[in-house]
């Protein structure tokens with residue numbers, strides 16, 4: 001299927017790993033000019049037309065600098081994927097410090113808010129822009145081990161709906177994708193969330209994933225997602241093929257969320 005993305009300028013945050021890397025790759029393959037934003041260097045997934053901007057999105061000045069650079073380089077912005085995010089395993093509500101709450105919101109909510117704010121004037125200029133925010137099933141599946149992350153991701157849903165309400169009449173859509181457990185470096189990197197759960201459960205990362213899939217977050221597909229199963233939905237929502245989809249939440253969790 002042709003997603004009609006040829007020469008569209010699309011920013012992907014957190015493009016060096018996992019879902020962001022798969023999204024940058026797919027959008028590039030579809031002909032988009034991808035600008036990958038990340039703290040770490042992005043591998044060669046972004047073709048010659050695209051480029052990389054190194055930034056820590058929790059730095060309050062980074063969003064305006066990124067958008068100025070993109071507009072200077074390409075003269076337009078057609079899409080924004082607010083993907084960067086992450087979490088640390090908590091021992092429960094009483095264990096979370098003030099700094100940890102603020103850090104969770106800085107990365108998982110304010111970074112996307114600031115990027116959206118900075119990009120909107122350019123997106124409005126194209127008259128057909130699309131923003132996709134990467135939420136999490138955690139926003140709707142309460143747990144004792146990540147209440148700060150869950151609250152920040154739920155805030156993303158609210159902001160996306162507000163953006164859709166205000167800007168869809170002017171041509172800029174806003175949607176959320178809600179992944180469930182997805183096999184990315186978030187689970188695989190040393191000291192990462194996967195290792196933190198494994199330590200808490202007294203097993204290794206694969207054992208921890210199995211326990212979560214069997215007990216805590218069973219999926220109907222009986223497995224985790226792969227990053228390309230999330231990036232495919234993101235690319236569709238960035239594409240003009242989804243021009244009637246806005247203010248929506250697309251859940252990609254293998255059926256883990258049980259409620260109607």
Ligand SMILES: NC(=O)c1ccc[n+]([C@@H]2O[C@H](COP(=O)([O-])OP(=O)(O)OC[C@H]3O[C@@H](n4cnc5c(N)ncnc54)[C@H](O)[C@@H]3O)[C@@H](O)[C@H]2O)c1
Pocket residue numbers: 013014015016017018019020037038039040055056057058083084085086087107134135136137138178179180181182183184185186187
């Ligand atoms: N993997 C999962 O199971 C899962 C489930 C639900 C939601 N998500 C969400 O999907 C998104 C991508 O997750 P992933 O699993 O691919 O994670 P990942 O850890 O594999 O990759 C995260 C990316 O974000 C970047 N990043 C992190 N902090 C940053 C910062 N301060 N400034 C700039 N870039 C930063 C990293 O460099 C990396 O490129 C996140 O928002 C995450 O919360 C993931």
